[in-house]
Structure formats: structure tokens, C-alpha cells
Amino acid sequence: MNFFRQSLFIAQKDLRSELRSKEALNASLAFALVILLLFSFAFDPTAEQTREIAGGLLWIVFAFAGALILNRSFARELANDCLDALVAAPISGAALFLGKVLANLALLLAVELVCLPVFGVFYDVPWTVQFWPLILVLLLATWGLTVVGTVFSALTVNLRLRELMLPMLVYPIMIPGLLAAIQLTTPLVIGQPLTAEMMLWLRLLIAFDVIFTAVALSLVETVLVR
Amino acid sequence: MSAIEVAGVWKFYGDFPALREVSFNVEAGTCLALLGRNGAGKTTLLRIIAGLSRAGRGQVRILGGEAREQAARARIGILGHGISLYDELSAFENLRLFGRLYGLADPAKSALAWLERTGLERVRHGLVREFSRGMRQRLAVARAFLHDPSVLLLDEPFTSLDDRAIALLQGLLCDAVAQGRTVVLSTHQLREALELATRVALLVRGRLAHAGPRTDEMLEDTGWLYRHYGEAP
Numbered sequence: 001m002n003f004f005r006q007s008l009f010i011a012q013k014d015l016r017s018e019l020r021s022k023e024a025l026n027a028s029l030a031f032a033l034v035i036l037l038l039f040s041f042a043f044d045p046t047a048e049q050t051r052e053i054a055g056g057l058l059w060i061v062f063a064f065a066g067a068l069i070l071n072r073s074f075a076r077e078l079a080n081d082c083l084d085a086l087v088a089a090p091i092s093g094a095a096l097f098l099g100k101v102l103a104n105l106a107l108l109l110a111v112e113l114v115c116l117p118v119f120g121v122f123y124d125v126p127w128t129v130q131f132w133p134l135i136l137v138l139l140l141a142t143w144g145l146t147v148v149g150t151v152f153s154a155l156t157v158n159l160r161l162r163e164l165m166l167p168m169l170v171y172p173i174m175i176p177g178l179l180a181a182i183q184l185t186t187p188l189v190i191g192q193p194l195t196a197e198m199m200l201w202l203r204l205l206i207a208f209d210v211i212f213t214a215v216a217l218s219l220v221e222t223v224l225v226r
Numbered sequence: 227m228s229a230i231e232v233a234g235v236w237k238f239y240g241d242f243p244a245l246r247e248v249s250f251n252v253e254a255g256t257c258l259a260l261l262g263r264n265g266a267g268k269t270t271l272l273r274i275i276a277g278l279s280r281a282g283r284g285q286v287r288i289l290g291g292e293a294r295e296q297a298a299r300a301r302i303g304i305l306g307h308g309i310s311l312y313d314e315l316s317a318f319e320n321l322r323l324f325g326r327l328y329g330l331a332d333p334a335k336s337a338l339a340w341l342e343r344t345g346l347e348r349v350r351h352g353l354v355r356e357f358s359r360g361m362r363q364r365l366a367v368a369r370a371f372l373h374d375p376s377v378l379l380l381d382e383p384f385t386s387l388d389d390r391a392i393a394l395l396q397g398l399l400c401d402a403v404a405q406g407r408t409v410v411l412s413t414h415q416l417r418e419a420l421e422l423a424t425r426v427a428l429l430v431r432g433r434l435a436h437a438g439p440r441t442d443e444m445l446e447d448t449g450w451l452y453r454h455y456g457e458a459p
Contacts, residue, residue, distance in 0.1 A: 017314040081308025089327040090300035
């Protein structure tokens with residue numbers, strides 16, 4: 001059976017389960033909105049300095065809110081020993097992993113797309129001016145975060161302290177990706193176009209995604225069957 | 227032809243050997259009762275045969291292929307401790323999902339057929355989390371048999387089943403063996419296991435203490451096997 005069809009079945013299953021339970025989505029969204037609100041109290045939204053760190057603020061929120069979604073990704077399979085049934089099914093670990101990544105990507109992007117207008121209002125930034133470049137950066141950086149997070153979600157699924165371990169493992173590895181995302185998001189979210197110098201960060205972000213996707217797809221079978 | 231070949235399998239958890247050079251074959255069309263006390267290594271061995279865990283040493287072959295090969299996995303049905311069903315999906319959605327993952331020609335049709343066979347067709351759109359324990363167990367049996375597997379691996383299948391589910395499972399297993407399928411059954415419930423089994427394997431502290439045909443003596447006296455080949459209590 002087609003590799004991508006199998007991935008889509010897994011993604012569809014995860015999204016359907018999550019949309020019915022809303023366990024991770026509600027927690028992640030509520031967390032993201034509260035942090036955005038608190039940041040707006042902590043920093044003066046009209047100050048130039050705040051605009052300079054706008055990308056950093058956004059990605060702190062997305063990274064922490066993302067951890068709540070990513071933590072649930074494989075933990076969801078623990079109930080009723082569902083992971084055993086998936087690993088025993090005749091689908092490759094890579095297809096299973098890709099399906100999980102697609103579902104997590106959709107959930108995380110949904111949270112980000114709700115947060116962006118809220119951020120625009122709280123911080124009075126013209127985030128829609130560079131809308132499509134901003135969406136591209138969000139997609140690339142969220143893909144990287146999701147790929148790395150989903151691998152570690154699989155790796156830590158049987159750990160008692162998985163909620164703690166996942167962020168501790170993911171964030172150090174995400175540093176290059178997050179750094180690029182912050183550098184690219186900062187001008188875009190305040191309505192400025194990307195300069196030629198910024199293309200280096202874009203290339204770094206693409207390379208990060210390609211490398212970690214390839215590594216994750218090749219390692220996931222080993223992670224799932226121990 | 228051997229449906230399952232287990233050759234020199236060791237499994238370590240840290241330094242502890244959970245399985246110690248276990249070797250046996252299961253011929254196609256036979257039912258093997260895998261017996262042993264708690265901690266003997268039955269579940270570990272079943273997980274290795276199912277491809278859910280890797281052997282530290284040794285090899286397992288299913289129907290001539292490696293246990294982790296997709297072709298081998300497509301022909302295995304597993305019923306483990308958990309029901310392996312999603313609480314947030316309906317009975318139909320669960321079976322259709324596994325039908326799709328196993329590459330069935332018409333997953334929806336197969337799902338409906340098994341829902342009918344397990345008496346769950348009227349609640350097919352109900353979420354599994356709303357089901358009673360007995361209904362969940364019957365649905366788990368349907369999931370294990372859905373793709374018409376050639377090899378069935380069952381870990382404590384009768385534990386916590388209600389009467390209806392036990393009757394359903396026993397009927398399905400009898401039919402499966404009669405149709406030439408291979409069944410490996412790990413259980414503490416000796417009476418049920420020995421009634422179905424054509425062969426018996428006894429694990430004692432990770433070692434294969436005995437493997438052979440199920441005899442009438444075992445059926446008449448379920449403690450016979452442990453007294454002759456097991457550890458002293």
C-alpha cells in the first residue's frame with residue numbers, strides 16, 4: 001500500500017481523536033494566549049525594543065505551546081496499548097512517523113494561526129503586510145519543530161517524566177531552527193520584507209528541516225521497536 | 227512447513243536475561259499453548275515473535291520471513307493485554323482504520339462484517355469510550371481477526387473477558403485451527419488453553435523447559451506439566 005496513504009490514515013486518525021477529545025489543542029491554545037497576554041503586560045507594546053524582539057516572543061510561545069501538542073502525540077497511543085497495534089501493523093515506522101508529524105503540524109499551525117492575530121492586536125504590529133512570507137517561515141519552522149518533537153515524543157513515550165524530558169531534549173536540538181525562525185519572523189511580523197542577508201537564515205531553516213526529516217525517518221523504526 | 231521458527235532467542239533487560247536461548251518451531255495449522263508462571267518470559271517471547279520487540283540474540287521467522295518484514299506482519303493477528311483500540315473513535319472507525327493499515331481491499335465492508343459477527347453492528351457509530359468492558363473486548367477480538375491472519379498471537383486472551391467474549395473467542399480460535407491457521411496462546415488459564423492446544427511449550431525463568439504435543443494427561447490433570455517440567459513451588 002502507498003506509503004503516503006498510510007501516513008494520511010494515521011494523520012486522519014490522530015486529528016479525529018484530537019478534535020473529539022481536544023486534550024492537547026485546548027491546553028496548547030490556552031497556554032499560548034495566556035503567555036501572549038502576559039508578555040503584553042511585561043513589555044511595552046509601543047516600544048521599539050519590543051518590536052525588535054517580536055519574533056523571539058512569538059517563537060517562545062509557539063515552542064512551549066508546541067511541546068504540549070507534541071507530548072500527546074505518542075502518549076495518545078499508550079491508552080489501551082494502541083502503539084503495539086500500530087507497530088505490529090504492516091506499515092513502515094517512517095509512514096507511521098510521517099502521519100504523526102502531519103497531524104502535529106496541522107494542530108500546531110492551527111494554534112499559531114489563532115495566536116498571530118492576537119499578537120497583532122496586543123503588540124500593534126502590521127503582521128498581515130508580509131503575510132505569505134510569514135506563512136512560509138511559520139510552515140518551515142513549524143515543520144522542523146514538529147519533526148524533532150515527534151521523534152522525541154516516540155523516544156520518551158514510555159518514560160515516567162516524559163512531559164519534562166521532551167522539552168529538555170527538543171529545545172537544545174531546535175536551537176538552529178528556532179534561531180533562524182526568530183531572525184526571519186522579526187522583520188516579517190512588523191511588516192518589513194526579508195533582505196538578501198536574511199536568505200542565509202532561510203537556507204539554514206530549509207537545511208535544518210531536510211536534515212532532521214531525513215534523520216528522523218531513518219531512525220524511527222529503531223526508536224519504535226526496541 | 228513451520229509457520230513460526232524461534233531459534234536461539236535471548237532477550238536482556240539490562241543484565242537480566244528474560245529469555246535464555248529459546249528455540250522451537252510451530253507447524254502451520256497447530257495451536258501452541260505457551261505456558262509459564264508470571265515472569266517466565268511468555269509476553270516477552272510473544273512480543274518478539276510479533277515483531278514488537280527485538281531479540282538480543284537469535285532469530286524469529288514467521289512464514290519463512292523475518293518477523294519485522296511487512297509481509298510477515300500482514301499475516302499476523304495479535305490480541306494482547308490491552309484492547310488496542312482508540313477510545314475517541316467509533317467501533318466502525320477503529321476497524322476501518324486497521325483494515326486500511328492492513329491493506330484490505332474493502333476495509334469498510336470487512337469492518338461491518340466483523341461488527342455483525344461480534345454483535346456490535348447496532349453500536350457501530352458509538353465511541354469506544356462509551357462501550358462496556360465486554361463490548362470493548364469483543365471489538366478487540368474483531369480487530370485481531372479483521373485481516374484474516376494466518377498466524378494468531380494471543381497474550382492472556384481470556385483474562386478479564388466476559389462469558390460472551392470467551393465463547394466468541396473460543397469459537398473463532400477453534401475455527402482458525404480447523405482452517406489451518408497457526409495459533410500461539412500464552413495464558414495462565416490452563417483448562418481453556420489445553421482444550422484448544424495441540425502442542426505445549428513451558429517456559430521456566432526464561433528457559434524452554436518443555437515443548438511437545440499436548441497429551442491427554444495434561445488435559446486430565448492441568449498441574450501435570452508443571453509437576454514434571456516446572457520448578458518446585
